[in-house]
Amino acid sequence: MNILKFSNGDNLPLMGLGTWLSKPNEVYNAVIEAIKCGYRHIDCAYIYGNEKEIGDALRFAFTNGLVKREEIFITSKLWNSDHAPERVGISMRKSLNDLQLDYLDLYLMHWPVAFKTGHEQAKTANDLASLDEIPLELTWNAMVEMKNLGLTKHVGVSNFNIAKLNKLSADSGIKPEVNQVELHPYFQQNELVEYCHSNEILVTAYSPLGSRHLIKTDEGIQLEKSIQEIAAKHKCSETQVMLAWGMQRNTSVIPKSVNSSRIIENLEAMSVQLDADDMHQISKLERGQRMAKGLYVVLPGGYYTYEGIWEK
Ligand SMILES: NC(=O)c1ccc[n+]([C@@H]2O[C@H](COP(=O)([O-])OP(=O)(O)OC[C@H]3O[C@@H](n4cnc5c(N)ncnc54)[C@H](OP(=O)(O)O)[C@@H]3O)[C@@H](O)[C@H]2O)c1
Known part of the structure; x- marks a missing residue:
């Protein structure tokens, strides 16, 4: 299986290309390379600052027949400074305009926190807005309206824990279709993944390689003896083992790379089949x-704490 299914039958491809920290001058080639070798899912966000270059790459791909719009799944995300309901449509149309698209496949609320409108970075507590001022369900309702207008096929959230998913669904009456969260072998979040699956919320694993702080250092998960043994057993790379593990948990994975050979290597993880012992x-x-x-x-002096974001 290489897709997850939305309740209306739409597909979410299991493998996608991440674009956080892909520099504007690198992301153009990365997206074209990815599409050429078979990726059909690109993960974007307003705050990554590179949606214009991704839009140029998508236009190139469409006009040169590399892929049709309806064959590729494009995600973008609403940033914290645009949580005010009247800002949601403006922010989403900016992403659509930069990506040169008529619609998104998925629009996510990037974080369960709000900044004051116009304060893209929060340097002090004054830049923050509390969730009493801008409740998450008001932002969410405005996102659902974008779906009703046909500007996105699906809506979801990111960095939400079980309590926040429950509250959002209860307060608005409309459950997120996707939760995008950090997942890798050092941070497996089994309870959250199981909760999402049993509530028909699709899960996307971000930082599936442990992000640059792990993969690029000698703390890397790829150096684990068991990962190396599994890679040797399947004659594949350690990173492919990590990605195959994510996909076999029925989570879509969105590894970021701007390097052609690593983009291909990551996609080829789709043909790695781990057995029950490997998974264990x-x-x-x-x-x-x-x-x-x-x-x-x-x-x-601000409204947000580590415990409040992740544990409450
Ligand atoms: N929703 C959220 O809040 C959130 C948060 C974080 C990330 N994300 C999304 O998830 C995507 C992936 O997460 P991430 O970028 O944090 O981390 P990641 O994909 O786990 O790791 C990216 C790092 O791994 C390197 N890499 C990629 N493939 C490799 C391979 N085969 N072998 C060795 N190194 C490899 C990349 O370098 P090269 O580019 O040089 O190959 C980069 O330094 C992001 O790009 C973004 O789209 C979402």
């Missing part, structure tokens, strides 16, 4: 090591 060995690597802690919103 990898499950033992869990160490609760969250890389994206959201500390950029934890500011002196």
